[in-house]
Amino acid sequence: MDSSATEWLDDTNPATGEVIARVPLSPKEDVDAAVRASLEAWEEWRETPPISRARVFFALRDLMEQHFEELARIVTQDHGKIIDEARGEVRRAIENVEVAAGIPSLMMGYTLEDGAAAGIDEEVLYQPLGVFAGISPFNFPAMVQSWFWPYAVATGNCWIAKPSEQDPIVQSYIFDLIDKAGFPPGVVNMVQGAKEAVEAICDHADIRGVSFVGSTQIAKLVYSRAAAHGKRVQCGGGAKNLLVVMPDAKLDKIVPNMISSVYGTAGERCLAGSVIVGIDEAREPVSRKFTEHASKLKIGYGLDETTQMGPVISRKHQERVLGHIDKGEDEGATVSLDGRGCKVAGYPGYFVGPTVLDDVTPEMAVANEEIFGPVASVLEMDGLDDAIEWINRSPYGNAASIYTSSGKAARDFRYRAKAGSIGINIGVAAAMAYFPFGGMKNSFFGDLHPQGRDAIRFFTESKVVITRWV
Amino acid sequence: MESPVPELSTFGAVLRFALEIEAATAAFYDRASKELEPDGPAALARELAAQHANRHKLLERTRQQKLNEVVLEPITGLDGAKYVFDASPAPRDRVLSRAVALEGTAERFYADSGTVAKALLTEASRTFRKLAEENARNSARLRSLGA
Numbered sequence: 001m002d003s004s005a006t007e008w009l010d011d012t013n014p015a016t017g018e019v020i021a022r023v024p025l026s027p028k029e030d031v032d033a034a035v036r037a038s039l040e041a042w043e044e045w046r047e048t049p050p051i052s053r054a055r056v057f058f059a060l061r062d063l064m065e066q067h068f069e070e071l072a073r074i075v076t077q078d079h080g081k082i083i084d085e086a087r088g089e090v091r092r093a094i095e096n097v098e099v100a101a102g103i104p105s106l107m108m109g110y111t112l113e114d115g116a117a118a119g120i121d122e123e124v125l126y127q128p129l130g131v132f133a134g135i136s137p138f139n140f141p142a143m144v145q146s147w148f149w150p151y152a153v154a155t156g157n158c159w160i161a162k163p164s165e166q167d168p169i170v171q172s173y174i175f176d177l178i179d180k181a182g183f184p185p186g187v188v189n190m191v192q193g194a195k196e197a198v199e200a201i202c203d204h205a206d207i208r209g210v211s212f213v214g215s216t217q218i219a220k221l222v223y224s225r226a227a228a229h230g231k232r233v234q235c236g237g238g239a240k241n242l243l244v245v246m247p248d249a250k251l252d253k254i255v256p257n258m259i260s261s262v263y264g265t266a267g268e269r270c271l272a273g274s275v276i277v278g279i280d281e282a283r284e285p286v287s288r289k290f291t292e293h294a295s296k297l298k299i300g301y302g303l304d305e306t307t308q309m310g311p312v313i314s315r316k317h318q319e320r321v322l323g324h325i326d327k328g329e330d331e332g333a334t335v336s337l338d339g340r341g342c343k344v345a346g347y348p349g350y351f352v353g354p355t356v357l358d359d360v361t362p363e364m365a366v367a368n369e370e371i372f373g374p375v376a377s378v379l380e381m382d383g384l385d386d387a388i389e390w391i392n393r394s395p396y397g398n399a400a401s402i403y404t405s406s407g408k409a410a411r412d413f414r415y416r417a418k419a420g421s422i423g424i425n426i427g428v429a430a431a432m433a434y435f436p437f438g439g440m441k442n443s444f445f446g447d448l449h450p451q452g453r454d455a456i457r458f459f460t461e462s463k464v465v466i467t468r469w470v
Numbered sequence: 471m472e473s474p475v476p477e478l479s480t481f482g483a484v485l486r487f488a489l490e491i492e493a494a495t496a497a498f499y500d501r502a503s504k505e506l507e508p509d510g511p512a513a514l515a516r517e518l519a520a521q522h523a524n525r526h527k528l529l530e531r532t533r534q535q536k537l538n539e540v541v542l543e544p545i546t547g548l549d550g551a552k553y554v555f556d557a558s559p560a561p562r563d564r565v566l567s568r569a570v571a572l573e574g575t576a577e578r579f580y581a582d583s584g585t586v587a588k589a590l591l592t593e594a595s596r597t598f599r600k601l602a603e604e605n606a607r608n609s610a611r612l613r614s615l616g617a
Contacts, residue, residue, distance in 0.1 A: 069534075082480065085539065256546070257541070260544065306478075
């Protein structure tokens with residue numbers, strides 16, 4: 001059914017600045033309608049055997065493969081990321097569908113004969129709860145919904161998606177494929193919009209759980225509001241991820257990986273490296289080589305295969321990122337590579353060039369606040385212990401990476417660093433679909449993470465049955 | 471007519487060029503198969519046209535399925551000028567030599583790309599290495615026909 005919205009937002013291509021769609025701002029009534037549709041569909045869907053549910057996911061997987069290139073191109077046009085990154089994102093979305101298709105194995109409970117006493121058996125079953133909703137951010141418009149909904153629906157729940165109002169087109173396209181795959185009406189639903197739709201989801205009595213990814217500020221609000229209404233909640237928030245470079249790191253091999261971590265998706269990634277910490281004598285060479293590589297990146301429209309970094313999502317976000325660079329300079333950082341004033345011929349969109357802020361100190365805002373743009377802050381620390389302590393003091397705990405040739409240093413880092421995703425010579429430690437997507441402290445609110453086995457547990461209730469035949 | 475110099479700065483750009491060279495080579499052999507002597511070179515040209523069309527499909531699958539954002543790094547170290555190719559129709563007496571040149575360019579490109587991709591994507595690297603080896607075998611077969 002169509003939205004009953006009376007207000008609409010313009011959705012622009014961030015590279016060209018052109019309006020490419022108009023997005024309805026769904027009111028509370030749209031959420032109510034989606035919940036009603038879900039509730040009507042739920043009984044029959046939960047009684048559909050897991051293997052039959054899995055077959056619909058296999059059909060969707062095939063459709064997504066057939067439409068792979070279109071999906072990736074839509075992501076690039078609506079979000080701005082380069083086409084390779086868009087392909088990687090769509091790939092991960094498909095992986096989640098593939099993993100969810102294994103639901104007959106993933107959802108199995110377990111039994112213990114004589115588990116309660118002699119002649120009394122005990123077993124556990126996993127059962128769906130009803131209707132769940134997912135609110136996803138602009139930075140991965142195809143992927144983040146797939147961290148949640150395939151698991152929710154494969155386990156026998158119904159789903160209401162609320163994609164970002166800034167780049168919702170690819171989800172609309174995926175929903176067409178969902179329809180074609182054969183999901184029954186009402187099982188997977190979508191509402192558009194912003195604050196009113198989010199609040200309606202948090203408050204609705206018939207929505208049993210909410211999955212969310214966005215800024216820490218909004219994640220906290222959604223977590224507390226939805227939990228106050230008795231819901232299960234999992235909320236991913238912001239990040240400030242360190243890339244720690246040890247003196248024994250092989251710079252020629254790792255710098256391209258660091259570049260990808262910091263500037264991939266124009267830095268609009270919750271796993272993006274944001275602070276480069278050179279340990280002792282590593283600082284000078286890593287700063288020099290990183291800046292040299294960054295200065296050569298080709299900025300442009302993501303549909304040009306040779307482009308290495310695209311624009312940020314919007315004019316407003318561009319101004320915010322530029323403001324952070326100004327602030328860093330005001331605080332005393334050296335702008336050794338300046339992305340302010342970046343222009344791309346023929347594309348009047350929202351570009352910020354790769355930026356390196358050097359001589360950053362731990363108390364500066366740019367070393368602590370999430371920028372969510374193509375900006376690296378470089379600083380020096382005395383020894384790995386100092387870097388780990390800093391990571392552990394940070395209010396964020398999404399990801400942290402170490403670059404080293406030392407197994408001992410890597411092991412210490414993995415053991416002690418308080419972050420949900422650890423990279424060892426990897427700057428984007430993005431969990432595959434069959435692993436949970438981590439996050440700690442102010443980067444994640446909740447108990448069970450998206451993807452993998454955590455997702456199966458989040459979307460099911462465990463029920464114990466104790467049986468005695470007399 | 472020579473192809474433009476490719477800019478090989480991303481995984482996608484490398485794959486796009488690979489797809490271009492395979493499509494052009496398949497079309498070249500397809501045309502050649504209609505012009506060469508039916509019993510000898512034409513049969514080989516038909517076989518190689520089909521082979522390069524299959525390689526095109528393999529590379530499309532590689533682009534779609536082997537990309538992983540964990541190791542999606544900018545590409546450096548591939549000089550596009552080394553891989554400019556000419557797949558335009560050749561006079562009958564020069565078809566085989568042009569085919570050898572095409573196979574040689576592709577072999578060089580895949581061997582170099584395989585080395586670069588090794589640090590990024592082992593699976594893609596393996597595919598590139600096998601394609602380079604196949605190009606070398608094709609060149610040897612073409613030479614045995616007098617190219």
